[in-house]
Amino acid sequence: MLRHLMAVLAMILLTTPAIAQEAENAPPAGIDRSATGGAQTLEDILRRQQNQKIDDRFRSQNIGGDASTVPELGPLGGASDADLWRALRYGKADITTSTRNETGKVLVQDGGMWWLEIRRGPLVKYGGWLLLGTIAVLAVFYLLRGRVRVEGGMSGRTITRFRFIERMAHWLLAGSFILLGLTGLLSLLGRMFIAPYLGREVNATLLQASKFIHNNVAWAFMIGLVAVFLMWIWHNIPNRLDLVWFRHAGGIIGNTHPPAKKFNAGQKIVFWSVVLLGGSISLSGLSLLFPFELPLFAKTFAILNDLGLPGWFGADPLPVQMSPQEEMQYAQLWHAIVAFGLMAVIIAHIYIGTLGMEGAFDAMKDGEVDEAWAHQHHSIWLEEEKARAKAPPKSARTAAE
Amino acid sequence: MNAILAGLVAMIGIGIGAWLILDEAGFSSQEVYSGPNVRLEQPAD
Numbered sequence: 001m002l003r004h005l006m007a008v009l010a011m012i013l014l015t016t017p018a019i020a021q022e023a024e025n026a027p028p029a030g031i032d033r034s035a036t037g038g039a040q041t042l043e044d045i046l047r048r049q050q051n052q053k054i055d056d057r058f059r060s061q062n063i064g065g066d067a068s069t070v071p072e073l074g075p076l077g078g079a080s081d082a083d084l085w086r087a088l089r090y091g092k093a094d095i096t097t098s099t100r101n102e103t104g105k106v107l108v109q110d111g112g113m114w115w116l117e118i119r120r121g122p123l124v125k126y127g128g129w130l131l132l133g134t135i136a137v138l139a140v141f142y143l144l145r146g147r148v149r150v151e152g153g154m155s156g157r158t159i160t161r162f163r164f165i166e167r168m169a170h171w172l173l174a175g176s177f178i179l180l181g182l183t184g185l186l187s188l189l190g191r192m193f194i195a196p197y198l199g200r201e202v203n204a205t206l207l208q209a210s211k212f213i214h215n216n217v218a219w220a221f222m223i224g225l226v227a228v229f230l231m232w233i234w235h236n237i238p239n240r241l242d243l244v245w246f247r248h249a250g251g252i253i254g255n256t257h258p259p260a261k262k263f264n265a266g267q268k269i270v271f272w273s274v275v276l277l278g279g280s281i282s283l284s285g286l287s288l289l290f291p292f293e294l295p296l297f298a299k300t301f302a303i304l305n306d307l308g309l310p311g312w313f314g315a316d317p318l319p320v321q322m323s324p325q326e327e328m329q330y331a332q333l334w335h336a337i338v339a340f341g342l343m344a345v346i347i348a349h350i351y352i353g354t355l356g357m358e359g360a361f362d363a364m365k366d367g368e369v370d371e372a373w374a375h376q377h378h379s380i381w382l383e384e385e386k387a388r389a390k391a392p393p394k395s396a397r398t399a400a401e
Numbered sequence: 402m403n404a405i406l407a408g409l410v411a412m413i414g415i416g417i418g419a420w421l422i423l424d425e426a427g428f429s430s431q432e433v434y435s436g437p438n439v440r441l442e443q444p445a446d
């Protein structure tokens with residue numbers, strides 16, 4: 001009971017600053033704009049400079065009208081030039097264009113600066129630190145723990161762990177993800193870290209090659225993702241054994257090696273990370289690959305707003321009215337953020353599959369693993385495979401019956 | 402080791418196949434969002 005009380009208390013304490021900050025950031029109601037004739041005031045300008053919200057209805061709703069509502073402009077058509085430009089900016093003008101898509105009707109798009117600031121600021125900063133931090137943590141872990149060895153040495157007897165088709169699908173997925181990760185990083189970071197040192201021409205060439213590879217190899221990644229999902233989903237359903245695995249930290253810390261079937265809980269985490277994060281990256285990637293054709297975010301945000309999710313964190317409802325360009329900005333950010341997360345997971349996966357664990361790479365190299373390795377890391381799977389090998393073939397059993 | 406090579410060859414094959422199909426389908430933004438009335442380049446004199 002006390003524990004629950006403390007949890008509720010902690011939640012209140014943690015959310016209070018967020019709510020207070022939100023209240024501070026909220027636009028003030030009822031600003032007196034008589035001094036500026038209804039236009040923006042010094043207070044609006046100061047708030048904007050401090051990255052605080054302003055109530056811009058004085059601007060967004062001031063788009064003129066017809067001759068009856070604005071009689072003084074009647075002979076001129078009911079709207080001044082300034083009214084027209086405001087209507088264009090806020091997507092309220094009645095536009096007719098000869099282009100074949102909605103994008104062409106957005107003549108003024110001022111929603112891109114926040115995206116650019118995040119893309120070249122926090123995204124690069126935190127994404128970069130996530131990758132470097134993951135590598136640093138693994139390096140420290142390796143220095144402290146060393147390689148996970150097979151206790152008692154290898155037996156010399158091997159057992160087939162992955163069939164050819166499984167390994168091929170794995171390497172299709174792995175190879176394409178590494179290429180996509182590298183070309184994605186070049187696209188994001190080239191202007192900052194390559195152009196100043198190697199020149200814009202070199203950077204431009206790298207970007208063109210990166211874009212070409214990224215757009216086309218993406219399909220190999222998606223096919224590999226579907227193949228791996230279909231082949232391994234049944235082995236990755238969580239079960240009670242996973243709790244035992246977690247209790248012993250997978251045998252990586254200490255010397256107790258918990259029993260496991262074909263995939264242990266750690267591998268299941270990697271599997272579901274790849275499936276869920278990789279699936280999300282694929283969706284946002286398709287949205288980017290076919291610009292403006294597959295908008296994802298306005299609808300998603302509407303669903304999240306209906307669920308009340310932003311309110312849980314004391315935030316305003318998410319935007320549900322956005323131009324096609326803003327949809328693409330959200331898609332790009334989401335694509336990159338989730339990709340950084342998956343890259344961190346995969347770096348850890350590569351570590352444990354090569355340097356971190358003796359005998360692990362054999363499973364994906366030629367599919368054969370030593371029985372001592374299998375006994376140490378996947379004891380139940382080893383027993384099941386041995387029992388299956390000893391059992392008479394199905395045709396023999398049918399004939400005997 | 403053969404599976405690694407097969408996976409990488411499949412990746413290259415799928416990538417080239419995607420390029421050929423998408424190029425044939427005219428998927429690029431330039432082809433989708435422009436027409437004869439959009440003059441992207443100076444006409445040859």
